[in-house]
Amino acid sequence: MFLRAALITISLFLLSNPLCHAHGLHSKKTLEKIAETKTITLGYQDDAFPFSYTDGPQPVGYSIDICNKVVDAIKVKLKIKDLKVRWVRSSTASQFVFIKNHVTDIMCIPAFYSEARHQKAEFSLPYFFSRTRFITRRNNHTDTIEDLAGHSVLVKSGTIYVDQLHNINKANDLNLNIELDNNNRAAFEEVRSGELPALVSSSVILKGMVALSPQPEEFEISDEALSPPVPAGLLISLEDPEFKNFLDVTMLTFFSSKDFLTLYQRWFEMPIPPKAINLNIPMSAELKALINSTSTTYAY
The missing domain is CATH 3.40.190.10 (Periplasmic binding protein-like II)
Incomplete structure (x- = not known):
């Protein structure tokens, strides 16, 4: 009797404790959690122009625009027109901690790939290459x-x-x-x-x-490069291959559209308001090869 009562007490605590409820959400797949909460949490940087930076109340940049395309695809897949987007400021030092602890669902920052980093988080298909x-x-x-x-x-x-x-x-x-x-x-x-x-x-x-x-x-x-071209992708959890596949399919579909070329040109080949800065960076051969591919498999 005592054991049964104790189990009931513990069960009631687990059901009522908000931390335990949060843990329950974290154990869910990313798309399931987004569907349940009708909210997606995105990480951004405020100092990574032209990828992710602040210019007004909302973050802007090339990475931010790509994340917004992913959000549009999630709205369609989950049939949630009023999906709430919550932005969380991050940094290169905290991004992997935020992903691991499910503080953010996607990091919309220029996450350049390395094998060591791939042990901490999953990378989407690359959307940029840089030396x-x-x-x-x-x-x-x-x-x-x-x-x-x-x-x-x-x-x-x-x-x-x-x-x-x-x-x-x-x-x-x-x-x-x-x-x-x-x-x-x-x-x-x-x-x-x-x-x-x-x-x-x-x-x-x-x-x-x-x-x-x-x-x-x-x-x-410097004219001297200290590395070969390094791919940059969005960061997501290592624990959710289903979301990784959804993200890559979404990005590849976007890459194959005229909208992607327009987006790339907006950030790298045209004046960026409000200071009319033109970076004059043509699309790399590596990115061109990727967007011409028909596969979501990318060998990092």
Whole structure:
């Protein structure tokens, strides 16, 4: 009798406790949870122009627009016209924690792929490819990574560039001092002020930083690439292959439409309001090959 009463008490606690209810939602598949709550939670960054940044009350950017296309597809699949979108600000350092703990359903930020990162979260089909380079002040006359030997070099924490730079440093015995920052704008300011000589990042992110600066002519991005083209995708949970397949099919369908080319041109080949910044970045051969494919299977 005592055991039966205890079990009833525990059961009632589990049913009434909001934390346990949340855990129950987390154990559901992503689409099931979205259908039940009529809400999708999306992560964004505020410092990753032109992918994900803030310009007013809502995040904007290339990654944000792609996520919005995914949301439209989810509305159709689940037949929810009034699906609520909840935005959560994230960073390169917190994105994997948010995905693992189901704080967000999708990370709408430029998540560049690495094997180590793939152990923490699943990647969608890539929507961009970019090499790693570094930026310096033009008057530094720094052409190669070897020219920075013995100096401090800045990298944003939580990015793939940290490991890339460590490997280059070790392989070439450069004696670099690798400094970390958690915000692209703050990192760029340290280079602009002359506090540090160089910042390592994705070439497209660097190009965006230069374009946004008041004196873009004062900076140069290295001709030397520190990596081959690296794919960037949306991040989702490792635990939901069904959602991964839905996401990839949705993205491939979008890639094959004229709307995708229009979207790409809007962010990389046309003036971006309100400052009319044109990054002039043609679509890469890697992305062209992917969108011409008829398969959702992509070998990272």
